[in-house]
Amino acid sequence: MPAYRNVIWWxxxxxxxxxxxxxxxxxxxxxxxxxxxxxxxxxSYDVILSRISNPWWQGIDIAFLLVALLHGLNGLRNIILxxxxxxxxxxxxxxxxxxxxxxxxxxxxxxxxxxx
Amino acid sequence: MRPTTTTNVVxxxxxxxxxxxxxxxxxxxxxxxxxxxxxxxxTIGELxxxxxxxxxxxxxxxxxxxxxLEIGLLGLVILHAxxxxxxxxxxxxxxxxxxxxxxxxxxxxxxxLIFLIAAIPLFIASVLRS
Amino acid sequence: xxSYQVKIARSSADGGITRIGTFQVALEERMTVLDALxxxxxxxxxxxxxxxxxxxxxxxxxxMYINSVPRLACKTQVSQLDTETVTIxxxxxxxxxxxxxxxxxxxxxxxxxxxPALHSPNRDATExxxxxxxxxxxxxxPQKRDCIxxxxxxxxxxxxxxxxxxLGPAAINKAFLRLMDPRDxxxxxxLDVLNEERGGVWRCHTQFNCTAACPKxxxxxxxxxxxxxxxxxxxxxxxA
Numbered sequence: 001m002p003a004y005r006n007v008i009w010w011x012x013x014x015x016x017x018x019x020x021x022x023x024x025x026x027x028x029x030x031x032x033x034x035x036x037x038x039x040x041x042x043x044s045y046d047v048i049l050s051r052i053s054n055p056w057w058q059g060i061d062i063a064f065l066l067v068a069l070l071h072g073l074n075g076l077r078n079i080i081l082x083x084x085x086x087x088x089x090x091x092x093x094x095x096x097x098x099x100x101x102x103x104x105x106x107x108x109x110x111x112x113x114x115x116x
Numbered sequence: 117m118r119p120t121t122t123t124n125v126v127x128x129x130x131x132x133x134x135x136x137x138x139x140x141x142x143x144x145x146x147x148x149x150x151x152x153x154x155x156x157x158x159t160i161g162e163l164x165x166x167x168x169x170x171x172x173x174x175x176x177x178x179x180x181x182x183x184x185l186e187i188g189l190l191g192l193v194i195l196h197a198x199x200x201x202x203x204x205x206x207x208x209x210x211x212x213x214x215x216x217x218x219x220x221x222x223x224x225x226x227x228x229l230i231f232l233i234a235a236i237p238l239f240i241a242s243v244l245r246s
Numbered sequence: 247x248x249s250y251q252v253k254i255a256r257s258s259a260d261g262g263i264t265r266i267g268t269f270q271v272a273l274e275e276r277m278t279v280l281d282a283l284x285x286x287x288x289x290x291x292x293x294x295x296x297x298x299x300x301x302x303x304x305x306x307x308x309x310m311y312i313n314s315v316p317r318l319a320c321k322t323q324v325s326q327l328d329t330e331t332v333t334i335x336x337x338x339x340x341x342x343x344x345x346x347x348x349x350x351x352x353x354x355x356x357x358x359x360x361x362p363a364l365h366s367p368n369r370d371a372t373e374x375x376x377x378x379x380x381x382x383x384x385x386x387x388p389q390k391r392d393c394i395x396x397x398x399x400x401x402x403x404x405x406x407x408x409x410x411x412x413l414g415p416a417a418i419n420k421a422f423l424r425l426m427d428p429r430d431x432x433x434x435x436x437l438d439v440l441n442e443e444r445g446g447v448w449r450c451h452t453q454f455n456c457t458a459a460c461p462k463x464x465x466x467x468x469x470x471x472x473x474x475x476x477x478x479x480x481x482x483x484x485x486a
Contacts, residue, residue, distance in 0.1 A: 004441045006448045007477035014207060017200045024193065032238060045167045045174075052160075065157070072150045079143055082449060083408045091443055105157070112161040135454030135467075136404055206452060209475070212468055215454055 009074060016071040023064045058113050065109045073102045134219040138199050141223070145196040152189060187235050194231050199223040247272045250324055252282055254294065255335040259344050267291065273324055279312055279332060280319040283346075296346040303461060306396025310346050311335040316401040318461045337401040353397045356413045360421035360439050365432035375429050383426050390419055390469060392462040399456035399466055411445030415456040415466035418447060422469045437480055440473060447473050 030051070051057050077098050081091060162173050176182065202222045205211050211218045254267045269286045280298055287294045298308040301320045308319040312334055313327050324332060340348040368375075377384055399415040406412055413421075421436050440446045447470055456466040 004437070004477050004480065006441055006443060006446070007474070010448060010474060011478070014204045017197075017204060021197050021201065024197070028234075045170045048170075065153075068153060072146065072153065075143075075146045076150060078448075078451075079147070081409075081444065082405055082451075085410060088444065105154075108161070109157045112157065133453070133455055133458050135452060135458075139404065139451050139453045203452060207471060207474070209471070212465075212471070215452075 013071060013074055013078075016067050016074075019067050020064075020071055023060070023067065026060070027064060052113065062110055062113065066106055069102045069105055073098045134216045138202070138219050138223060141195060142199050142203070145192045145199075148192055149196060152192075183239075187239065190235055190238075191231055194227045194234070195223065198227040198230070247274055248325075249273075249330070250282065251331045252286065253331065253333045254286075254346065256294075256345050257336075257342050267294070275325050276323055278320055279310075279317075279322045279324060279334065280308055282324060282332065283319060283334070294346075295344045304394065306394035306398075306461070309337050309396040309398045309401065309461075311337055311401065316398040316459050318396060318398070321461060337397055339401050339403065339406040340397065348397075350395075350397055352410070353395070353400045353414065353416070356400075356417040356445075357395070357420065359413065360417050360424075360436055361432050362417075362420050362424070364424065364427065364430055366429050367431050368429075377428060381428065383428055387423055387426055390423060390464055392464055393419060394462060396461060398459050398461060402455040402459035404453045404455055405449050405451060409445070409449055411442075412449040413439070413445050413447075415450075415460075415470065418450075418473065419464065419466055419469045422473055425473075433480075437477075441477065447477070450474075 052061070077095060080094055084090075084094075086094070159173055162169050177186075199219075199222070202211075202215075202218050205218070206215055249270060249272050252269045252271050254269070256267045257264050269290050271282050271285050271290075273282055273285070280301060283294065283296050283298075287296075296308070296310070296319070298320060299305045300307070303318055303321040306318065309316060310319055311317075312319065312322055313329065313332060316337055319334075334346060336342045336346050336348045340350065340352060342348055366375075379385075393416055395416060397416070400406055403412070403414060406414055418440065421440055424430050425433060425436055441448075450467070450470045452467055452471065454467050457464075457468070460466060
């Protein structure tokens with residue numbers, strides 16, 4: 001039986017969604033509810049820098065970005081496919097554009113960390 | 117034969133069904149969150165430009181309008197996440213027969229609850245600070 | 247007898263809703279929308295066009311958009327609409343021929359795409375095929391076989407309103423029935439059609455409009471979701 005590519009993306013959307021719920025809760029907790037930020041007042045340069053310089057946090061943040069982009073851009077692709085009247089060639093082109101966008105966006109995010 | 121056109125006599129029937137409302141919510145919040153992600157990565161990128169640039173950005177975020185937008189963002193995230201959980205459950209075959217109740221209970225009820233639990237401390241904290 | 251105001255979306259023979267015809271009709275309590283339409287056509291405006299055949303909810307011909315929900319006109323009692331204004335429009339997502347008459351061509355085009363006929367390897371068999379009541383086919387499909395191809399699910403679908411290539415719930419349901427049938431052999435071709443990027447099962451986004459609107463109460467969204475889930479291991483279709 002040939003493998004059906006599209007089913008993978010259907011599962012990917014759900015799995016990344018579940019992953020994002022976890023990652024987002026963690027991210028939100030660390031950013032807003034951990035005592036350092038809440039009690040010291042507003043998020044400031046020092047507080048954020050001290051955490052982001054830690055490579056473990058960087059890793060988690062990058063993973064978060066990549067998973068979020070996968071989920072978000074796949075979702076965007078679905079929306080475009082639903083509302084456009086385009087042929088198979090154009091569909092492929094749209095997919096390529098979104099992939100390139102994802103790669104560029106990821107690079108932009110990772111690069112932000114590497115410049116610290 | 118030309119395709120049918122709708123007039124205002126034919127109301128958007130889709131709004132009668134919670135499944136359709138959930139679908140629209142999911143898509144709209146999803147796109148808005150993507151836009152937010154863009155802005156977020158941009159702001160974090162500013163960090164690398166040094167303290168002065170970052171503090172400039174942070175100043176903008178202390179504006180009460182921004183605070184409100186942040187709370188709105190929280191609402192968007194929670195809505196999208198909980199409706200997403202509902203959809204995943206239904207896709208796995210659980211709660212299929214009760215998708216309508218699941219919508220009201222999960223996507224609206226639980227979402228509202230979590231929103232209040234998360235938003236109120238944040239709101240209080242920001243009010244106390246200013 | 248109660249008086250109802252009936253608003254009908256009228257259009258001329260070259261398509262497109264051009265005006266709303268408003269009529270006042272006196273109806274008995276258990277009369278249906280179809281009765282109202284006959285009344286109007288006979289006593290008030292004989293240029294009104296609509297389709298019907300069996301009048302008892304079996305043929306699916308009188309499907310139309312009644313008070314914002316696609317329904318069978320012969321099965322919709324006006325008293326149950328809970329309002330004195332009945333708004334009737336042609337079934338959405340389909341080309342309008344005139345007034346309430348639509349062309350079901352696109353619907354059947356999708357229907358034919360999934361090869362609705364049984365492709366049996368034993369076409370010359372003289373013995374009937376035996377399908378035990380305990381088999382998956384017998385257990386899981388009875389409630390899905392009642393489709394009368396009325397087109398209501400097609401008209402109800404939110405995706406169909408923007409996507410011309412989407413197969414639509416009825417076609418997918420039929421494909422599912424054939425895939426589950428142990429006698430059928432056209433599995434590969436049907437799976438290919440169902441997996442298409444632009445029009446296959448992946449275009450369904452579980453809006454549940456079809457399931458809510460189906461006059462035969464077929465759980466269409468369930469069918470589509472089962473297909474989606476099983477695409478990971480498509481060979482599972484033929485297992486007993």
